[in-house]
Amino acid sequence: MENAMLFPGDTIGIIGDSQNGIMLAQAAKKMGFKVAAYCTGQSVPTLSEADVKIVGRMNDKEKLQDFAQRCNVVTYESENIASETVEFIERFTKVPQGHETLEITQDRLLERAFFEQLNVNIAPYATIVSLDDIYQEIGSIGYPCVLKPIQKGFGKRRQQMITKQTDIARCADIIDFGTYILESWVECAKELSVILTRDADGEVNFFPLVENVYRDRVLHETLAPAKVPEQIEQEAKRIAKEIVKGLNYVGVMQVAFFLTAEGGTLYVKRLVPALSVPGYVLEQASSVSMFEQHLRALAKMPLENAVPRTSGAMVIVSTADLEKVRLQWSLKSNWSYRFFRIPETLRPVEREGYILVSAETPEKAAAQIEATGIWDEAKTEEE
Numbered sequence: 001m002e003n004a005m006l007f008p009g010d011t012i013g014i015i016g017d018s019q020n021g022i023m024l025a026q027a028a029k030k031m032g033f034k035v036a037a038y039c040t041g042q043s044v045p046t047l048s049e050a051d052v053k054i055v056g057r058m059n060d061k062e063k064l065q066d067f068a069q070r071c072n073v074v075t076y077e078s079e080n081i082a083s084e085t086v087e088f089i090e091r092f093t094k095v096p097q098g099h100e101t102l103e104i105t106q107d108r109l110l111e112r113a114f115f116e117q118l119n120v121n122i123a124p125y126a127t128i129v130s131l132d133d134i135y136q137e138i139g140s141i142g143y144p145c146v147l148k149p150i151q152k153g154f155g156k157r158r159q160q161m162i163t164k165q166t167d168i169a170r171c172a173d174i175i176d177f178g179t180y181i182l183e184s185w186v187e188c189a190k191e192l193s194v195i196l197t198r199d200a201d202g203e204v205n206f207f208p209l210v211e212n213v214y215r216d217r218v219l220h221e222t223l224a225p226a227k228v229p230e231q232i233e234q235e236a237k238r239i240a241k242e243i244v245k246g247l248n249y250v251g252v253m254q255v256a257f258f259l260t261a262e263g264g265t266l267y268v269k270r271l272v273p274a275l276s277v278p279g280y281v282l283e284q285a286s287s288v289s290m291f292e293q294h295l296r297a298l299a300k301m302p303l304e305n306a307v308p309r310t311s312g313a314m315v316i317v318s319t320a321d322l323e324k325v326r327l328q329w330s331l332k333s334n335w336s337y338r339f340f341r342i343p344e345t346l347r348p349v350e351r352e353g354y355i356l357v358s359a360e361t362p363e364k365a366a367a368q369i370e371a372t373g374i375w376d377e378a379k380t381e382e383e
Contacts, residue, residue: 004300005299005300005301006033006072006073006298006299006300006301007032007299008031008032008033009032009033009034010033010034010072010299011033011034011035011036011051011052011070011071011072012028012033012034012035012036012071012072012073012074012075012295012298012299013035013036013037013038013067013068013070013071013073013074013075013093014028014035014036014037014038014046014050014074014075014077015037015038015039015067015074015075015076015077015081015085015086015089016038016039016046016076016077016078016080016081017039017040017041017044017046018077018078018080019045019340019351019353020077020078020274020275020291021037021039021044021045021046021077021078022045022046022048022049022340023291024046024075024077024275024291024294024295025037025046025049025050026049026291027289027291027292027295028295029049031292031295031299033295033299034051034052035049035050035051035052036050036051036052036053036054036067036070036071037049037050037052037053037054038054038055038056038063038064038067039053039054039055040055040056040057040058041055041345041346042055043343043345043346044346045340045341045342045343046077052067052070054066054067058081058082058085059084059085061088064085064088064089065088065091065092067089068089068091068092068093069092069093071093072093072094073093073094073095073096073298073299074089074093074094074095075095075096075097075251075294075298076095076097076102076274077274077275078274078275078276079102079105079106079152079272079273079274079276080152080153081102082102082106083099083100083102083103083106084099086098086099086102087099096200096249096250096251096297096298097249097250097251097273097274098248098249098250100247100248100249101247101248101249101253101271101273102273102274104271105152105270105271105272105273106151106152106153107150107151107152108148108149108150108151108152108181109127109150109179109181111270111271112125112181115243115268118242118243120239120242120243120268121265121266121267121268122267122268123183123184123185123186123258123267124140124141124142124183124184125141125181125182125183125184126140126141126181126182127179127180127181128147128175128179128180128181128182129179129180130175131168131169131171131172131175133182134147134162134168134171134175134182135168137182138162138165138168138182141182141183141184142184143162143163143164144161144162144163144185145161145162145182145183145184145185146159146160146161146162146182146183146185147159147160147162147171147174147175147180147181147182147183148180148181148183149174149177149178149179149180150178150179150180150181151178156217156218158174158177159217160174161185162182186258186260186267186269187260187261188258188259188260188261188267189259189260189261189264190211190226190228190258190259191211191212191213191214191256191257191258191259191269192209192210192211192212192226192228192236192256192257192259192266193209193210193211193212193222193254193255193256193257193276193278193279194206194209194236194237194239194240194254194255194256194257195207195210195252195253195254195276195278195279195282195290196237196240196241196244196252196253196254196255197251197252197253197290197293197294197296197297197303197306198244198247198249198250198251198253198297199250199297199300199303200250200297200300202245203303204240204241204244205293205303205304205305205306206237206240206306207279207282207285207286207290207293207306208224208225208226208282208285208286208306208307208308209224209225209226209228209233209236209237210222210223210224210225210226210278210279210281210282210285211223211224211226211227211228211362212256212278213366215375218350219277219278219316220315220316220375221313221314221315221316221366221369222277222278222280222281222313222314223281223312223313223362223363223365223366224281224282224285224286224308224311224312224313224314224362225285225308225311225362226362227361227362227363228259229264232259232264232266235266236255236257236266239255239257239266239268240255243255243268243271247273249273250297250298251273251274251294251297251298252274252275252279252290252293252294252297253271253272253273253274254271254272254276254278254279255268255270255271255272256268256269256270256271256272256278257269275290275291275294277316277351277354278314280314280338280354280356281312281313281314281356282306283338283356284309284310284312284336284356284358285308285309285310285311285312286306286307286308286309287304287305287306287307287308287309288304288306292304293306310358311358311359311360311361311362311364311365312356312357312358312359312362312365313356313357313359313362313365313366313369314354314355314356314357315354315355315357315369315375316351316354317339317351317352317353317354317355318350318351318352319347319348319349319352321352321374321375322352324372324373324374325337325355325374328355328372328374332357332368334357334358334359334368335355335356335357336355336356336357336358337353337355337356338353338354338355338356339352339353340352340353355369357369
């Protein structure tokens, strides 16, 4: 049964608490699969779409085993599930994504060592374990740069931008929490994402290339398709294919890039071995959504050819945006709304949902978004 294809009626297990889970569960049910969900709280929205609902800690081996044995396959719906948890589940059922790629990407040092082995461009960096290390390495890394913990998942809370020497002292508040990397800040013209699907035979299917727009280092919107020269798109896809070639991974993943203004050089920013927020735009921009394509890969079904369908943009809606968005609800015929229905017990959250805006070009969609004035004020925090 190791190579068996899944059919309607088979059970796909989804582990994780992010908003990706509910959309993946909805897509799975449309395709006829049963859904088992493992979440850490009773209020996680994914549970409302599940046929089998299990609530437990991510280190509760008894519950994890029970969950795994109820599923034909299990998928983690975000990159934030510990690789150790996935490795344990693999003892009892198939996890096509595997745990090895998560293990690499959840540690920034391992991830960069992996990229260096492939000889791809990455931002210069140094390993930091003390404040003195920053002072010693800043000469080779240069200004501006950013201090980041090697473990991902903390967001900006454990990061520090360094634009001048006096900023280094501000790192003292976080440096004792563990090992960090000091990474050069890449001045870029665009941030691009190659979102792809890798099947069980190692074949890769690409979605349309997308561009990510950040505000204060938080994703604001994604444009599709990205407006770049053909040779840049092909090079990004070539690098992405080289990166995923040797991985033990099946499903959707993202390779993010910086594209420099001068010379059009691509630097690999990160690898996300899971469903990711920039892929939301593909619901309208591609002939197949990332959720359905991910499920097709897990089920060993033939992958659809993900061809461009509609130009447009996806913009994130935060709690602060909700009241202003109501006016657009009654005005915009080309806006489609997706809200996660977050229960009060899980608030506050970074994202209430997102809006898909279709237009002749992604730039026109972005201009329409900005013309509303809803997102004029950048979401800033004290650095």
